[in-house]
Amino acid sequence: MTETELKPSAAEIPSEHIIDINGVVKRFGDNAILDGIDLSVSKGEVVVLIGPSGCGKSTLLRCLNGLEPIQGGTITLHGEPVIHGEKSLYKIRQKIGMVFQSYDLFPHLTVLKNITLSPIKVQKRDKAEAERQAMELLARVGLADKAKSYPSELSGGQKQRVAICRSLIMDPEIMLLDEITAALDPEMVHEVLNVVLDLAKSGTTMMIVTHEMAFAQAVADRIVFLDGGSIIEQDTPDEFFRHPKTERAERFLKTFTYTK
Amino acid sequence: MGNNFLRLLSGLWVTVRISLISIAFSLVLGTLLGAVMTSRNRVVKVLCRVYLEIVRIMPQLVWLFIVFFGVTRLTGANFGGETSAVIVFTIWGAAEMGDLVRGTFEAIPRHQFESSLSLGLTKPQMYISIIFPQALRNLLPNVINLATRMIKTTALVSIIGVTEVLKVGKQIIDANRFEFPNAAIWVYAAIFFMYFLICFPLSMISRAIVKKQQRSEGE
Numbered sequence: 001m002t003e004t005e006l007k008p009s010a011a012e013i014p015s016e017h018i019i020d021i022n023g024v025v026k027r028f029g030d031n032a033i034l035d036g037i038d039l040s041v042s043k044g045e046v047v048v049l050i051g052p053s054g055c056g057k058s059t060l061l062r063c064l065n066g067l068e069p070i071q072g073g074t075i076t077l078h079g080e081p082v083i084h085g086e087k088s089l090y091k092i093r094q095k096i097g098m099v100f101q102s103y104d105l106f107p108h109l110t111v112l113k114n115i116t117l118s119p120i121k122v123q124k125r126d127k128a129e130a131e132r133q134a135m136e137l138l139a140r141v142g143l144a145d146k147a148k149s150y151p152s153e154l155s156g157g158q159k160q161r162v163a164i165c166r167s168l169i170m171d172p173e174i175m176l177l178d179e180i181t182a183a184l185d186p187e188m189v190h191e192v193l194n195v196v197l198d199l200a201k202s203g204t205t206m207m208i209v210t211h212e213m214a215f216a217q218a219v220a221d222r223i224v225f226l227d228g229g230s231i232i233e234q235d236t237p238d239e240f241f242r243h244p245k246t247e248r249a250e251r252f253l254k255t256f257t258y259t260k
Numbered sequence: 261m262g263n264n265f266l267r268l269l270s271g272l273w274v275t276v277r278i279s280l281i282s283i284a285f286s287l288v289l290g291t292l293l294g295a296v297m298t299s300r301n302r303v304v305k306v307l308c309r310v311y312l313e314i315v316r317i318m319p320q321l322v323w324l325f326i327v328f329f330g331v332t333r334l335t336g337a338n339f340g341g342e343t344s345a346v347i348v349f350t351i352w353g354a355a356e357m358g359d360l361v362r363g364t365f366e367a368i369p370r371h372q373f374e375s376s377l378s379l380g381l382t383k384p385q386m387y388i389s390i391i392f393p394q395a396l397r398n399l400l401p402n403v404i405n406l407a408t409r410m411i412k413t414t415a416l417v418s419i420i421g422v423t424e425v426l427k428v429g430k431q432i433i434d435a436n437r438f439e440f441p442n443a444a445i446w447v448y449a450a451i452f453f454m455y456f457l458i459c460f461p462l463s464m465i466s467r468a469i470v471k472k473q474q475r476s477e478g479e
Contacts, residue, residue, distance in 0.1 A: 065378050067374055067377065067378065090380055090381075093377065093378055093379070093380045096378070097378075098375070098378040100375060104369075104371040104372065104375035106372065106375075106376075106390055107394065108393050108394050108397060117379070117381075117389060121381060121385050121389060122379065122381055122385070123380075163375075166379065170379065170380065
């Protein structure tokens with residue numbers, strides 16, 4: 001599939017920013033993990049963050065959700081500031097869906113309850129209505145028959161698809177996917193990435209951290225290359241993968257091809 | 261004979277009373293202690309650790325002597341045998357319980373907290389719906405195990421003059437030594453069954469919980 005099929009959204013709606021990141025600095029001790037990041041994500045856009053391990057891409061996603069305090073700069077979701085430790089964060093987080101690398105389903109709840117917990121508890125939605133939507137989402141990711149199963153009865157790929165449903169049911173404005181296939185066996189990576197590709201096509205705004213370069217190329221409207229806590233380069237996937245402009249990006253991309 | 265059985269039962273009641281009160285105190289204090297033990301503060305951590313190790317290293321018997329004789333000696337405060345027993349078993353039970361609570365909470369993966377929060381749950385909602393249910397399921401079998409250990413260890417309190425079930429048994433054996441030289445085996449058998457009747461249901465509950473847990477975890 002070509003990239004033009006996938007990305008009408010970014011071209012059509014360039015203006016409305018979902019997330020604005022301005023000069024974000026994140027330090028652990030003296031170590032600057034993020035060193036002045038500026039980035040905006042528009043509605044319907046799929047931004048893929050790539051870069052070497054430890055470049056700060058996962059940390060950036062965690063900061064966007066207020067899981068990590070930041071030491072400088074601002075993050076706003078639709079103009080509302082995301083501030084670690086603030087009460088307002090609970091409201092904002094409902095609009096940000098996040099899926100992690102580790103299987104983070106709640107082991108003591110069935111698949112269905114995992115998904116309906118937050119709409120019922122947080123959004124105070126009707127239980128029957130939440131369950132109906134949960135079943136629709138499960139059907140969409142091909143897991144309708146697993147609604148009554150417990151997470152331990154699922155494969156890694158199935159767990160991640162459930163985790164995606166669990167975020168989607170909150171009807172988030174943006175989905176943050178943090179290396180969601182990194183812990184999966186290779187044969188399960190595909191089923192999860194297909195779901196994400198499907199979301200991208202339907203216009204879900206996403207920020208994705210991944211090491212799957214082919215997937216990044218297929219799903220992204222924009223590739224953002226991070227290294228050493230800074231954005232080194234950003235471009236359309238076609239441009240970035242074919243003609244990286246910086247030497248660092250070129251070197252990074254070379255590590256994915258084995259040459260003798 | 262009928263009288264002796266009643267005597268044993270009244271001894272058993274002393275055992276149960278000391279155990280239940282100590283266990284109840286231990287559950288409450290131990291849970292609080294466990295919460296304190298998960299603190300990141302170094303000093304708090306070390307203090308809790310020292311308390312736990314001292315309680316573990318010293319035999320309960322020594323603690324009974326310290327509280328029953330030593331404290332009176334030092335401060336003049338005079339605790340009865342049963343009170344001393346409850347104090348000692350609470351000190352011990354709370355320490356063990358605290359360590360169980362600490363271990364259980366620390367064993368819950370960090371991403372369980374993070375994914376709860378990122379779904380928009382408030383901290384109280386997170387603890388009530390996600391963390392406590394998981395903790396409780398892991399904790400219960402261990403707590404029941406601790407409770408049965410405490411019940412069995414209360415036999416020591418006869419040393420400080422509390423007539424619990426084992427002591428009553430000894431008295432019965434001694435009183436009938438010449439008429440019924442073989443009484444010991446029957447009396448001890450009766451005591452064995454009494455302990456069994458108290459502890460076995462607890463073990464069964466614990467086993468049922470573990471089983472249910474394994475089913476939902478699909479192991």
